[in-house]
Amino acid sequence: MNYFELKISINPDMEDIMSDIFFSNFDCEGVILAEEAYKDLEMTSTTRGTLKVFLTSFPQNLNEILHTERELLKERGFSDKDLGSWEIELDEKENQDWSKKWKEKWDITHVTDRIAVVPSWLNYTPKENEITITLDPGCAFGTGTHQTTQLCMKALEKYMPQGASVADIGTGSGILAICAIKLGASSAYGCDNDPTVIDVCKENAEKNHVVCTFELNTADKLTQKYDFVCANILHNVLAEIMGDLKNIMKPNAKMVLSGILDEKKDIVYEAIKREHLKVIETLHQDQWIAIVVQN
Numbered sequence: 001m002n003y004f005e006l007k008i009s010i011n012p013d014m015e016d017i018m019s020d021i022f023f024s025n026f027d028c029e030g031v032i033l034a035e036e037a038y039k040d041l042e043m044t045s046t047t048r049g050t051l052k053v054f055l056t057s058f059p060q061n062l063n064e065i066l067h068t069e070r071e072l073l074k075e076r077g078f079s080d081k082d083l084g085s086w087e088i089e090l091d092e093k094e095n096q097d098w099s100k101k102w103k104e105k106w107d108i109t110h111v112t113d114r115i116a117v118v119p120s121w122l123n124y125t126p127k128e129n130e131i132t133i134t135l136d137p138g139c140a141f142g143t144g145t146h147q148t149t150q151l152c153m154k155a156l157e158k159y160m161p162q163g164a165s166v167a168d169i170g171t172g173s174g175i176l177a178i179c180a181i182k183l184g185a186s187s188a189y190g191c192d193n194d195p196t197v198i199d200v201c202k203e204n205a206e207k208n209h210v211v212c213t214f215e216l217n218t219a220d221k222l223t224q225k226y227d228f229v230c231a232n233i234l235h236n237v238l239a240e241i242m243g244d245l246k247n248i249m250k251p252n253a254k255m256v257l258s259g260i261l262d263e264k265k266d267i268v269y270e271a272i273k274r275e276h277l278k279v280i281e282t283l284h285q286d287q288w289i290a291i292v293v294q295n
């Protein structure tokens with residue numbers, strides 16, 4: 001079967017958001033990011049990336065769809081520099097086993113000494129006390145390879161009390177709710193405002209033999225309160241819903257806020273201050289930060 005290989009120049013930090021655009025709008029079977037180191041005009045060392053997208057049909061209305069998605073991201077606070085140039089090359093390829101080709105790129109992600117994310121087609125024997133999360137990378141946001149997800153898993157490992165009730169707002173693939181249960185939470189609730197992810201979350205929980213609750217919902221509609229909250233959403237959304245997130249925290253509960261580019265952190269710190277939450281620690285990975293707060 002022929003397939004289409006699309007190459008698009010992106011900021012590597014946007015890999016998962018860009019992947020999501022292709023999975024949601026086109027017949028996309030997988031993505032691979034290639035990063036190249038380069039010095040930008042200010043001579044700051046940075047990177048640029050090319051996202052290779054494997055499509056099983058010709059991407060109809062490609063330019064219009066990308067234009068709309070770019071405008072939406074700009075409304076959400078991303079600058080042209082944050083997004084990358086989005087230059088495109090599109091080639092039709094013949095008779096290659098593309099699904100095998102993109103799978104070759106993926107390996108086990110050792111997030112910490114205790115947490116490994118394992119692609120579902122690989123066999124892995126965990127070390128003593130290590131937990132594994134089995135997922136299909138490249139298929140939805142939250143495949144464990146993105147810095148923002150890893151920062152949340154690190155915060156869960158460090159700050160979530162054993163037996164905690166956990167809420168994961170913006171659950172994506174359900175990875176953080178699944179991780180929480182594997183790290184010893186007594187219950188995990190995940191919600192997302194995207195209706196297409198809920199079934200994927202449920203399948204992922206089954207694949208990992210854990211029980212979590214997933215539903216289409218947002219923090220403002222929740223009435224229950226939790227011992228630990230995860231919210232890996234864009235910085236401006238976090239700032240907007242900080243009051244709703246605080247409302248679902250029990251007294252003294254902790255929360256990890258992630259999805260924050262270092263240069264956008266002040267927007268989130270201001271919202272934390274506005275809601276009188278106490279900052280416990282700020283975690284860093286590359287250009288991303290996550291903030292752990294307490295009620």
Ligand SMILES: C[S@@+](CC[C@H](N)C(=O)[O-])C[C@H]1O[C@@H](n2cnc3c(N)ncnc32)[C@H](O)[C@@H]1O
Pocket residue numbers: 141142143144148149152168169170171172173174175176191192193194197217218219232233234237241259
């Ligand atoms: C960056 S992904 C995080 C996925 C996963 N939790 C992880 O850590 O890898 C953000 C998710 O939040 C969802 N989202 C965005 N705004 C939201 C809101 N206001 N309430 C609930 N979910 C939201 C998106 O649909 C997306 O699935």
